[in-house]
Amino acid sequence: MTFQPANTVWRDYLNDGIPSSGPWKPHKSEIRAWGTALEGGRVTPVADRASLKALDTTSVSSVYLTESGREGVFLWRAGNFSTLIAADTQEGLYVKADAIASSAGAWVRQYTGPIEIGWFGAAGDGISDDSVAVAGAEAVRALLGAQLRFGPKTYLYDGQTVNRAKGGGWQGVGECKFIPTANSTIMIDISGAVISANSPIPFSVRGIHFAGNGKTGITAIRESAPYFTSLSGLSFTGDISYCAIFTGSSASAQTGWVNIEDIHQRGAGTWVFQSFDDSHYIFNININNFNQQGTGASTWSDQKLFKLSRAASVYLNNVNAASLDGGADGVSMVGDCQGIFLNNVIIGWPKVGVIAQAGTDTLIPSYVYMSNVGMDQPVTNGMLIHGRTWLMRNVNATNGYLRSSTGAGILIKSDATDIDMSGILCAYMNHDGLAVETGAKKVRISGLTAENNNQIAGASKEVNLNACSYADVKLTGKNVIGSAGVTATGQRLINGRTSEAVSLNVTGVSTTAVTTAEDLMTYSIPAGTLQVGQRVRIKAWGTTAANANTKTGRVFFGATSMGGWSSTLNAVGWEVSAEVIITGASAETYMRKTVGASSISQVTPGTMTEATSSAIVVKFQGQNGVASAGDITCNGLVVEVVD
Known part of the structure; x- marks a missing residue:
């Protein structure tokens, strides 16, 4: 008969260590099994693994390991455990008996739920190097496709390669913090996703706080050819260089399908979603409930918050980047990005709030849809658009004068085409509020408020259409234009509208x-x-x-x-x-x-x-x-x- 250890039978919560999961009600059958084993003397206490290995398995088959951090019930199991014992170098789940070959049997930990990092010897004190324990635990986790759980401690380690082929994941409980031992560390380096449209194998990372620990060049999470990856409940502090880097596959199969939610970030840290090269893409990135706050002097290695390159079907929903401290662009799109959705997005104190540019593939981002998007206090532009087919509703670029802005609130570049804007506010910029370069095509603007721009009292305008003709750029509806007025040498604007009298x-x-x-x-x-x-x-x-x-x-x-x-x-x-x-x-x-x-x-x-x-x-x-x-x-x- 198998039984659970006491700390599992009488745990406080449904999911151990997670109060929000609800209170745990012990099962009488588990209590009876545990108590019967204890009363019957069938569980022999052992002080450490050395003592466990030395036991005579013909007379003892159930033990309780009391070694600190590794406590738990082990049962002797006959069978070939050579592969598992070879993987479990830190003896967290499988322990070889001294007198018996691993191909004949092993001591096997009894547990339900995730694998605990403490079973593999992690101290979690933020001082001791837990690299060996983390590597040992991950080797077993990868073999089993299990979840690896880290308790509410601080884990110092030198980064870990993770094989996700069998699924599973890493999860933190409470204030679980990861800190690197050295510069240029990749804390979780994931590979091995199984690409299958019919039978995808998910992998998750959740509930972990990544801290820079004063080191430089730190990447929290990296994955090549991701597929059904989920990140949730993560925190980032200490000016990490890259919070996450996801790179699409070099194969013909489409990869991506990354879900990210409930993120808290303090300071710098770039999120990269990029194709392998100019003939491939990365697909389906979904980011929800993202909060970022600056430190006042964040150091951005890559000078981008979200960096998209040939990314297709990207959703940024409920993003509050309160302050990039003037050191990074908010959303950067490069090359043939397609199907980019920004909904309820605020970006404060960016270099450029949203920037879209041609890539080495010579293409420009297209099919971009914005709703309820605000850029506040940009250093250069609120938005700089080299784009094709953009739909923008309830969008603003404001208060650049507070950061001595050097460009227009919204700048539509000469290669842009098919841009539809409605409910737009451009205000309190040092230079032009809204500017459209000559050469832009099929630009439609309505419901525009452009006022209190030209804050440096120069020659800038509320609206600068340069030499764009009425055939290329048209303002319709009720628009409000402030005292700095309009420049439009290619058409006539009357009361903020393109006049039919051309x-x-x-x-x-x-x-x-x-x-x-x-x-x-x-x-x-x-x-x-x-x-x-x-x-x-x-x-x-x-x-x-x-x-x-x-x-x-x-x-x-x-x-x-x-x-x-x-x-x-x-x-x-x-x-x-x-x-x-x-x-x-x-x-x-x-x-x-x-x-x-x-x-x-x-x-x-x-x-x-x-x-x-x-x-x-x-x-x-x-x-x-x-x-x-x-x-x-x-x-x-x-x-x-x-x-």
């Missing part, structure tokens, strides 16, 4: 003393701007000189003249307007209207075949019948593009 020229121009046709006012619609279903409204107006000379005015859409008027107008005002409907890539229909003296008033329809893939010049052309300067004056030309 060109408004009211500086009068007259014909000269020639009889050839003269272009008095022109505007070029950029190539590729017009889409099927859109309309172009054109209106030109002006006056004629007080004489009876023949005068001709025409409105053009590209190379096509839509007509206008030709008459001996004498000191008469005139107006020519047209509405053009885009019906195809090289097909338009229009209605032209002329207003003035009764001799020229008319409405004329027509069709055209101008290619919208090329730039289209809209113009008003005047032609004198007599070489008399000033016979025709164009006082204004308005061009509107209407969706």
